[in-house]
Amino acid sequence: MTSIRRRLLAWLLIALIAVGAAAAVAIYLRTSEDVNTLFDYQLQQLAYQLRNRNFLHQGGPDSGTDDSGADFITEIWDGSGVLIYYSQPDYELPLPRTLGFSNVKWNNREWRVFTTVYRNHTIQVAHPFSLRHQMTAQMAQRALLPMAVLIPLLGVLIWFAVGRNLRPLERVSAQLRARSPAALEPLSTARLPREVTPLVTALNHLLDRLGATLRKQRQFVADAAHELRTPLAAVQLQIQLVERAASVQERNAALAHLRQGVARSARLVQQLLTLARLEPDAATPAHTPVDLRALATEVVAELTPIAQEKNVDLGISELHDAATLGDAASLQTLLGNLVDNAVRYTPAGGRVDVALRTAGRKVVITVEDTGPGIPPEDRERVFDRFYRRLGNDLPGSGLGLAIAREIVARHGGTITLADGPGGRGLTVVIGLHAIPE
Amino acid sequence: MRLLLVEDDPMVGEAVHQGLRQDGFTVDWVRDGHAAEIALAGGDHAMLLLDLGLPLKSGIDLLRELRQAGNPIPVLVLTARDAIADRVQGLDGGADDYLVKPFDLDELAARIRALARRVAGRAEAVMRHGELTLDPGTRAATLAGEPLALSAREFALLEALLEKPGAILSRARLEEILYGWNEEVESNAVEVHIHNLRKKLGQGFIRNVRGLGYMVVRRP
Numbered sequence: 001m002t003s004i005r006r007r008l009l010a011w012l013l014i015a016l017i018a019v020g021a022a023a024a025v026a027i028y029l030r031t032s033e034d035v036n037t038l039f040d041y042q043l044q045q046l047a048y049q050l051r052n053r054n055f056l057h058q059g060g061p062d063s064g065t066d067d068s069g070a071d072f073i074t075e076i077w078d079g080s081g082v083l084i085y086y087s088q089p090d091y092e093l094p095l096p097r098t099l100g101f102s103n104v105k106w107n108n109r110e111w112r113v114f115t116t117v118y119r120n121h122t123i124q125v126a127h128p129f130s131l132r133h134q135m136t137a138q139m140a141q142r143a144l145l146p147m148a149v150l151i152p153l154l155g156v157l158i159w160f161a162v163g164r165n166l167r168p169l170e171r172v173s174a175q176l177r178a179r180s181p182a183a184l185e186p187l188s189t190a191r192l193p194r195e196v197t198p199l200v201t202a203l204n205h206l207l208d209r210l211g212a213t214l215r216k217q218r219q220f221v222a223d224a225a226h227e228l229r230t231p232l233a234a235v236q237l238q239i240q241l242v243e244r245a246a247s248v249q250e251r252n253a254a255l256a257h258l259r260q261g262v263a264r265s266a267r268l269v270q271q272l273l274t275l276a277r278l279e280p281d282a283a284t285p286a287h288t289p290v291d292l293r294a295l296a297t298e299v300v301a302e303l304t305p306i307a308q309e310k311n312v313d314l315g316i317s318e319l320h321d322a323a324t325l326g327d328a329a330s331l332q333t334l335l336g337n338l339v340d341n342a343v344r345y346t347p348a349g350g351r352v353d354v355a356l357r358t359a360g361r362k363v364v365i366t367v368e369d370t371g372p373g374i375p376p377e378d379r380e381r382v383f384d385r386f387y388r389r390l391g392n393d394l395p396g397s398g399l400g401l402a403i404a405r406e407i408v409a410r411h412g413g414t415i416t417l418a419d420g421p422g423g424r425g426l427t428v429v430i431g432l433h434a435i436p437e
Numbered sequence: 438m439r440l441l442l443v444e445d446d447p448m449v450g451e452a453v454h455q456g457l458r459q460d461g462f463t464v465d466w467v468r469d470g471h472a473a474e475i476a477l478a479g480g481d482h483a484m485l486l487l488d489l490g491l492p493l494k495s496g497i498d499l500l501r502e503l504r505q506a507g508n509p510i511p512v513l514v515l516t517a518r519d520a521i522a523d524r525v526q527g528l529d530g531g532a533d534d535y536l537v538k539p540f541d542l543d544e545l546a547a548r549i550r551a552l553a554r555r556v557a558g559r560a561e562a563v564m565r566h567g568e569l570t571l572d573p574g575t576r577a578a579t580l581a582g583e584p585l586a587l588s589a590r591e592f593a594l595l596e597a598l599l600e601k602p603g604a605i606l607s608r609a610r611l612e613e614i615l616y617g618w619n620e621e622v623e624s625n626a627v628e629v630h631i632h633n634l635r636k637k638l639g640q641g642f643i644r645n646v647r648g649l650g651y652m653v654v655r656r657p
Contacts, residue, residue: 229517230446233538237452240542244459261448 005162012158013151020147028140035136039127040101043114046072047125051118072127073111079120093126103129168192172200184211220385224272227386227398231265271399274333275385278406287411289435290331292322292363296356299335303343311348314339318355322363324432326411334407337400338367338428345371346425353421363432370425379417408432438553438596439463439614441482443473443499444515445491449538453486453515456542461576461589462549463617470494477503481613482510484549489516489527497530504531511552515540550574557600564599567656569638571596585637590615594630598643603655605646 075093076085086092093106093113104111110129115122168191175187186204189197238258245251300316307314324331335354342352350370357364374382381387383405386398408415414431421427440457444450445468454466465482467473470493477485485503489496500512512534514527519537527535533555534548550573554562564571568581576592578585587595597606597614606614608627615630616622623629631643631651644652 226517229519229538230449233517233540234446234448234452236539237449237456237542241452241456241459244456257448257452264448 004166005159008162009155009158013155016151016154020144020151023147024140024144027143028136031139031143032132032136035132035139039112039132040114043072043101043112043125043127046074047114047116047123050074050076050123050125051116051121071131072125075124075126077122077124084121093124095122095124165193168196172196182214184208184214220276223386227272228265228268231261231268235261235265268399271403275399275403275406278330278403278410287325287327289323290326290328292324292331292356292365292432293319295328295332296335296354296365299332299339300354302336303339306340307343307352310343310346312343312346313351314343315351315353316355317353317368318357320356320358322356322358323435324363324411325435326432330407330410334404334430335365335367337404338430341400342367342369342371342426342428345369347371350425358434361434363434365430365432367428368420368425369427370420373420373424373426374417382417383415404428438483438549438593439465439481439617440484440486440549441473441476442466442486443468443470443491443496444486444488445469446488449488453542453545457546457549458617460542460546461573461593462546463593463615463620465617468492470496470499473499474502477508477510483614484552485510485512486545486549487512487514487532489514489518489523497526500527500531511556513545513548513552515545547574553600564596566599566602566653569595569599569642571599580638587637588630588633590626591630591634591637594627595634598651598653602653605650605652607650610650 072087073093074085074087075083077095078084081095083092093104093111099115099117102113102115104113104126111126112129112132113124113126115124117123172187172192184207186207187200189200189204192200235258238254238261242251242254242258245254296316296319300314304314339352339354346352346369351368352370353366353368355364355366355368357366383401385402387402405415408430411432413433414429416429418427418429419425440462442450442453442457442464444453444466447468450466450468454464457464465476467476470491473485473487473491474494476482487496487500491499496514496516500514503510503512512532514532514535515538516523516527516535517538518524518527524535534552536545536548550562553573554560562572562574564573569585570579571592572578573596576589578587578592578595593615594611597611611627612622615627631645635643642653644654646652
């Protein structure tokens with residue numbers, strides 16, 4: 001798990017150290033320059049000073065005072081190139097080749113040399129570079145020392161500062177932790193830093209949508225339970241009537257009613273299940289090409305016996321080759337429901353026509369019946385769950401059209417109700433996307 | 438006792454209708470709020486069995502308007518809504534009792550009888566009049582401790598007369614109590630029942646008030 005606090009600390013410390021290192025280099029270079037200037041000046045002054053000494057007139061090498069501990073080496077040659085003075089016997093630098101400042105490598109050491117000529121005498125003052133480096137290092141170190149102490153201190157400060165600034169996040173998570181799964185009201189965005197607000201806002205949006213889904217689900221369960229009561233009440237009453245039946249005929253009649261009651265309950269449960277599977281958050285089945293011609297034929301064939309028993313003329317009026325991308329099972333449920341409804345509501349002697357047409361990129365399926373129809377003002381409401389129209393003697397679940405609409409919506413299609421043929425009955429028009437052949 | 442059943446579900450309505458008739462009640466059944474209003478305007482019913490989720494006019498609205506109009510008819514609500522809030526709304530809206538679906542036919546009949554008893558101001562389930570007892574629950578009658586065989590209509594007629602001793606019930610009123618809609622009433626049906634009852638109970642038990650109707654004498 002990554003920690004913003006740790007990462008920030010690491011990055012800031014790395015940055016600090018990098019800046020520190022750069023500063024160290026810069027300070028070192030700058031100091032080194034200063035030290036060089038200073039020492040060069042010193043070398044020069046020392047050499048000039050020697051010009052005024054009388055030993056210039058003495059003959060023969062003079063070892064001078066014991067200066068073995070000194071950092072500077074002084075040597076003087078006369079006009080003929082004879083070394084007449086040197087400050088340290090152990091260090092005999094070679095005769096310089098250039099006047100002024102030069103760098104000489106001798107005896108495994110780098111030397112800074114200043115050479116001047118005065119009255120035929122060559123005066124040379126030198127000292128090792130190592131001295132300068134040492135001094136520069138010391139000075140740079142002294143300048144960098146406070147930084148070395150400050151970096152850990154800054155680390156501690158950063159640690160606390162970051163921790164303090166992450167508190168809004170902790171507050172949000174504490175708020176979330178304290179919640180029950182049912183508490184979906186939005187989190188407070190007051191006193192939140194600008195960087196955290198989008199996260200909390202996004203979370204609030206999610207909570208909102210979740211709440212809406214949950215409410216819908218609860219409403220559905222409540223509605224479903226409520227809707228199950230009525231068929232169950234019927235079944236319970238029908239059972240009692242069977243128990244009370246005094247004769248075989250009465251008993252048989254009561255049993256027939258009971259069977260209808262049970263069938264109706266079973267149908268309602270079946271439709272509730274279908275609808276639950278079609279819930280928007282349920283997993284979407286893979287959309288595959290569905291042969292609508294075959295599907296329509298199958299549905300009509302399946303319902304023909306029921307239609308014939310009712311003396312309803314069920315048939316296909318038009319049948320194009322058409323296919324759509326979708327879920328075959330739910331499309332079958334869709335058409336099955338609609339044709340079944342049409343057959344059930346159409347009185348004996350009536351007619352139900354199923355048509356499948358292609359129109360450009362669209363497939364249009366129509367189911368026409370000569371039943372009682374649905375008045376225009378009711379044509380929207382009948383798609384609502386559990387909405388049942390008045391004077392409807394057939395004990396429907398009030399879910400058939402809700403299911404149809406859900407299935408059509410899942411396929412990106414349309415479903416509308418219109419007058420039936422000749423202004424009587426009902427026409428259901430479904431529009432789906434065609435697959436181009 | 439003649440009841441008005443308002444229930445939109447065909448299966449539940451059919452079963453309640455049939456079951457209550459078996460229990461000796463006279464039941465008229467309507468399917469929506471408007472039909473219920475029209476039926477109630479006749480004033481023939483002793484009690485209203487009301488489903489709340491009705492088309493055209495909800496049961497709650499119907500009940501409220503009924504009470505606002507001062508109609509005191511006892512109302513038993515039959516509904517699938519079982520939330521406390523719904524019950525409270527129903528009872529506060531003027532219902533006298535509340536039965537949640539699914540319910541038992543026997544319980545429904547018992548509640549109807551209990552409600553009728555309360556309305557009549559009787560504490561006892563069994564109706565007594567001198568030597569005669571009527572038990573609306575079991576539909577059994579005794580005279581001087583001996584079981585008395587009565588037909589369903591005879592029992593209902595006697596029950597109606599014993600409801601308010603001293604009150605005169607016209608022949609038309611008795612017909613309304615005994616026969617629901619769609620039931621054939623023979624022209625002298627009430628007289629026939631009265632005649633049979635007098636044979637079983639004695640001539641003086643049911644008095645005929647000429648031009649007005651029938652009554653049983655109030656006992657001190």
